[in-house]
Amino acid sequence: MTLPGGLPERLRVIDSHTIGEPTRVVLDDAFVAGLDLGAGSVRERRDRFRERHDHVRRGLVGDPRGAVAMVGVILVPPADPSCRFGAFYVNRVGYLDMCGHATIGLAVTLGSQGLIEAGSFRLETPAGVVGVTWHGGGEASFECVPPRRIAQGLVLDCDDGSRVTGDVATSGLWFFLCRDHGLPVDPASVAALTARGWSIRRALESRGITGDQGEVIDHVVLLGPPRDSGNDGRAFVLCPDGAFDRSPCGTGTSALVGCLFEDGILAEGKTWRQESVLGGVYDASIRRAGGTLIPTVRGRAWLTAESTLHFAADDPYRTGIDGG
Numbered sequence: 269m270t271l272p273g274g275l276p277e278r279l280r281v282i283d284s285h286t287i288g289e290p291t292r293v294v295l296d297d298a299f300v301a302g303l304d305l306g307a308g309s310v311r312e313r314r315d316r317f318r319e320r321h322d323h324v325r326r327g328l329v330g331d332p333r334g335a336v337a338m339v340g341v342i343l344v345p346p347a348d349p350s351c352r353f354g355a356f357y358v359n360r361v362g363y364l365d366m367c368g369h370a371t372i373g374l375a376v377t378l379g380s381q382g383l384i385e386a387g388s389f390r391l392e393t394p395a396g397v398v399g400v401t402w403h404g405g406g407e408a409s410f411e412c413v414p415p416r417r418i419a420q421g422l423v424l425d426c427d428d429g430s431r432v433t434g435d436v437a438t439s440g441l442w443f444f445l446c447r448d449h450g451l452p453v454d455p456a457s458v459a460a461l462t463a464r465g466w467s468i469r470r471a472l473e474s475r476g477i478t479g480d481q482g483e484v485i486d487h488v489v490l491l492g493p494p495r496d497s498g499n500d501g502r503a504f505v506l507c508p509d510g511a512f513d514r515s516p517c518g519t520g521t522s523a524l525v526g527c528l529f530e531d532g533i534l535a536e537g538k539t540w541r542q543e544s545v546l547g548g549v550y551d552a553s554i555r556r557a558g559g560t561l562i563p564t565v566r567g568r569a570w571l572t573a574e575s576t577l578h579f580a581a582d583d584p585y586r587t588g589i590d591g592g
């Protein structure tokens with residue numbers, strides 16, 4: 269049964285985490301087909317979902333059914349005929365045009381259900397087409413949309429008294445990437461890193477610094493040296509919902525390798541091993557293709573649950589605790 273506004277009474281989902289960062293994939297074609305999303309690109313369908321069915325997002329990943337930092341993936345038909353799937357990404361506070369860890373989680377989920385075979389497919393996302401490879405088991409990689417840096421060495425005076433320098437770059441999402449934040453990138457410093465990240469976000473906002481189409485720079489990457497000498501770098505990433513990314517952040521790592529390549533620090537085809545603040549690692553690299561740059565990020569995901577969510581008509585929190 270479907271409740272008003274397209275919220276089903278029951279919804280089949282598969283949860284996973286990509287080295288700690290949770291993903292919830294909706295695997296219910298009838299539910300998606302029953303939504304009023306019209307035709308067109310994945311981005312257009314996502315925008316209609318946001319206008320008409322935003323309460324479904326809150327019910328899916330918000331309290332009390334979701335988890336902090338969780339990203340939901342909703343599969344829709346792709347408009348691009350070269351793509352096998354289309355997907356858009358939701359979190360507790362809104363929508364992401366692309367999400368690397370959730371793309372890895374999606375590939376591993378589809379593989380676990382026998383819905384794909386090991387190998388590559390093209391995925392249409394709101395940010396553009398990304399290449400995805402399921403390597404079998406829990407391993408997957410994605411080729412992100414091309415990275416772009418629009419500001420370098422930007423100095424910010426933050427309201428916590430710190431002065432930081434960083435770059436503004438995108439690879440599907442918008443990031444401020446900063447090295448001189450003055451904090452250790454370790455689990456014991458998560459509260460301080462989170463506070464510094466918010467202070468940087470407020471400084472960006474008060475200076476009116478946005479992406480080149482006015483996008484909010486809503487992810488802050490605080491970089492540090494690796495803990496393990498076999499790796500190359502480490503990152504704490506503050507996400508728009510205020511949670512930190514438990515993984516090294518797939519799109520953030522894509523934007524980073526774009527900057528490292530431009531700076532002559534990372535050569536084409538070489539692997540950059542990026543640690544998360546918790547210590548999980550992505551293998552990333554970058555290559556040139558037809559005048560553009562393509563970052564690849566590889567990581568590991570583990571299934572955590574195959575569930576049916578219930579949204580009873582008389583449940584006051586069927587659309588989330590902050591939903592109505």
Ligand code: PYC
Binds near residue numbers: 364367370507518
């Ligand atoms: O992996 O791209 C990513 C991501 C973005 C926000 C959370 N994870």
